[in-house]
Amino acid sequence: MKTRKQLTALGVLTPLALGALSGCGDKDKDKDKDKDKELIEKIEDELTAPDPTAAITKEIDATAGGFGAKPDDPANKYAYFNLDTGEVIELTDTEADSSSDWHIAFKRKQIKLNGGVSGPANIKGALADAQDDFYDDNGDADNSVFLNATAASELEALENVTSTDDLTFVEDRNIPYIKGDGSSDGRWLYNPQGHVVSANAEKWWLIKSAAGDSYAKFHVTDIVQSSRDITLELFIQGAADSVFASEAKSWTAAIGAEGGSKCFDIDTAMEVDCTTTTNWDIKVEVAGRGGWNIWTNGGISGSGNGGAFGSFDATSIANYSSGTVNASGIDISTMYKQDSAGGLFKDNTWYAYSLEGNNKLWPNYRVYVVDTGTQKYKLQLTGYYNESGQSGYITLRYQTMDDSI
Numbered sequence: 353m354k355t356r357k358q359l360t361a362l363g364v365l366t367p368l369a370l371g372a373l374s375g376c377g378d379k380d381k382d383k384d385k386d387k388d389k390e391l392i393e394k395i396e397d398e399l400t401a402p403d404p405t406a407a408i409t410k411e412i413d414a415t416a417g418g419f420g421a422k423p424d425d426p427a428n429k430y431a432y433f434n435l436d437t438g439e440v441i442e443l444t445d446t447e448a449d450s451s452s453d454w455h456i457a458f459k460r461k462q463i464k465l466n467g468g469v470s471g472p473a474n475i476k477g478a479l480a481d482a483q484d485d486f487y488d489d490n491g492d493a494d495n496s497v498f499l500n501a502t503a504a505s506e507l508e509a510l511e512n513v514t515s516t517d518d519l520t521f522v523e524d525r526n527i528p529y530i531k532g533d534g535s536s537d538g539r540w541l542y543n544p545q546g547h548v549v550s551a552n553a554e555k556w557w558l559i560k561s562a563a564g565d566s567y568a569k570f571h572v573t574d575i576v577q578s579s580r581d582i583t584l585e586l587f588i589q590g591a592a593d594s595v596f597a598s599e600a601k602s603w604t605a606a607i608g609a610e611g612g613s614k615c616f617d618i619d620t621a622m623e624v625d626c627t628t629t630t631n632w633d634i635k636v637e638v639a640g641r642g643g644w645n646i647w648t649n650g651g652i653s654g655s656g657n658g659g660a661f662g663s664f665d666a667t668s669i670a671n672y673s674s675g676t677v678n679a680s681g682i683d684i685s686t687m688y689k690q691d692s693a694g695g696l697f698k699d700n701t702w703y704a705y706s707l708e709g710n711n712k713l714w715p716n717y718r719v720y721v722v723d724t725g726t727q728k729y730k731l732q733l734t735g736y737y738n739e740s741g742q743s744g745y746i747t748l749r750y751q752t753m754d755d756s757i
Contacts (some may be wrong), residue, residue, distance in 0.1 A: 407510060407751040408438060409503075409734070414458035415744030420686035423657070430457035430464070435722065435729050435750060455724050458746045461713060461736065463697040465722065468523030469652070470693040474725060477696035478519035481509050481719035486704075491535070493704040498714045503734040503749065506717035510751060513719050513730045521723055524695040526653070529660045530557050530646045537663065539572045540644055549644065551575045551583075555662075556669040560688045561618045561633040562649035562656025565591040567675025568618050568633075572646075573602070580607040580638045588618055595674045605636040613637040630655055651690025659688030696720060702733040713743070721753065728753035 410433075417427030432441045432454035441454045448454060448466075452473040457464050466473035483506075486497045531538040541552045551572040559568045567589040574583040583604040587596040601621050605614035615632035617624045624632050632654070635647040649656035661684065664672070671679040678684050697720070703713045713736045722729045735747030 407507070407749055409747065409749045410438060411735075411738065412440060412458055412746045412748060413744070414460055414746045415742070416459045419460070419743065422686075430459040430462075431746075432457045433748070435724060436727065456722060458748075460744045461703060462692065462694070463702070463733075464524050464693050465696065468693070468695065469526050470524035474523070476521035476523050476723045478516065478521045478721045478723075479696065479700045479718065480513040480516070480519060480721045480730060482700065483509060483716050483718045486716045493707060493714075493716075495707045498704055498707055498716065501715075501717060503717075503732075503747070506732065506734070507749075509717055509719050510730060510732050510749065513721070514754065516721055516723075516728060516753065519721060521721075522695050522699075524693045526691065527694045527698050528645045528647050528653070528691045529651075529689045530648070531663065532644050532646065539646065539663075540575055549575055549577050554666050556664045556666070557660050557662035558664075558672060558675055558684075558688070559586075559618070559634060559648060560650075560657070560659045560661075560675065561591075562631055562654060562658045563591070563619070564657035566593075566618045566633075567596070569596055569669060569672060569675070570634075571669075574604075575644075579609055580611060581605065582607065582636050582638075582644070584616075584634070584636070586616075586618075586621075588621055589675045590619060594676070596672075607636065607638050611638040613639075633658055647691055651692050653691040659690045661687045661689065703736065722750075 412431050412433060414431045416429060417425040421428040429445045430448065432443045432448050433439070433456050434441055434453060435455045443451055443454065448457065448471065450472060452466065452471070454466050454471070455473070455475055456466070464470040465475045465477050467475040486494055486501070488494050532540055536552065537555070539552055539555050541550050542548070543550070551574050553571050553573050556569060556571045559570060561567065568586045570584050570586040572582060573585045575581070581604055583602060586601045586603065588601055589596045603616055603623065605616070605623070607614055613626050614636050615624050615626040615629070616622070616634040617631060618633040626632055626635060633649055635649070635653070637645045637647065639645065647653040648660050649658035651659070673679070676683065676685050700718060700720075702718055703715050705713055707714055715733050715735060717732050717734065720731055722731060729750045730753055731748060731750035733746060734749050736745065737743055738745040
């Protein structure tokens with residue numbers, strides 16, 4: 353499609369070309385002809401130039417060294433992307449912490465923006481189209497919609513976003529891997545009638561210690577909202593053990609009505625002081641009205657090698673008798689994930705997982721808006737695999753917004 357500017361240029365080009373031809377053989381008009389030729393060439397360049405407002409699609413290698421890469425693998429890092437230039441910026445994670453040269457970064461399916469706790473550039477993002485038709489009334493993925501949607505069929509959703517007036521922009525913040533959002537997938541439930549918070553005992557997680565050599569599987573069994581008491585039931589696998597203990601350990605983090613945090617050490621199976629030791633393994637925190645968090649000692653939460661794996665329901669957790677191998681004897685040590693920075697893309701995930709039971713990721717084509725401070729971009733994540741089917745290759749489709757700053 354030609355832009356208005358291109359169509360205008362085309363209207364100018366035709367009479368200029370005819371005028372140039374009619375002057376052939378007239379030596380007195382050579383200079384004018386040269387000027388006309390230069391103008392024609394300039395207009396032709398404009399006609400063939402890409403439309404700067406058209407959607408751009410980029411495939412970004414966000415494989416981060418491959419699935420299960422070791423933490424010390426240099427390739428195990430984010431891919432940092434600049435929306436203005438359309439290029440990946442070569443930075444280490446440490447360099448990116450103080451760099452304003454990138455806008456958005458990808459590490460396999462994780463996404464962060466250069467703002468808040470993730471970077472110094474004050475970049476914010478908002479959800480513009482939640483693509484609600486991809487989910488049923490219970491919030492579960494509608495397989496039929498997901499499996500039949502394509503990048504081409506969902507381009508209209510991107511094009512239909514034309515204003516940011518009613519959007520809420522957020523910066524990145526620290527987010528625990530162990531989900532706690534009041535939904536059925538998290539470790540606590542919220543009842544809006546009476547504003548009651550209660551334990552979701554059906555959800556389980558595996559935990560790796562800060563030392564990386566002991567484990568526990570746990571669930572939350574009780575929450576006393578008034579006193580901010582949270583009780584966990586844990587089955588511990590010590591550093592010298594190969595399976596979880598058959599007897600459970602119950603720990604109540606008596607945080608108090610004013611909020612705060614309590615820590616637990618897996619190896620000693622005891623509560624420890626969060627303020628005097630760095631060797632804690634689980635930190636339970638109540639901060640503000642919605643901040644019922646459980647952190648592990650690793651990533652953005654601590655200096656250890658801890659992490660979490662899950663969640664599991666009450667049936668599937670029974671298949672895990674060890675924190676290092678599953679029921680089939682397959683090593684699961686690389687499955688533990690650390691707490692990380694995030695915000696927009698963790699609050700509003702861009703994919704559904706294993707819809708056909710094949711551990712494959714499917715995009716929901718949600719439309720997000722990223723505000724860089726000088727330009728707003730609307731974008732979609734339209735793919736996670738390259739042509740050969742290798743995972744970790746993000747396909748990003750984005751477009752400038754007319755109402756940019």
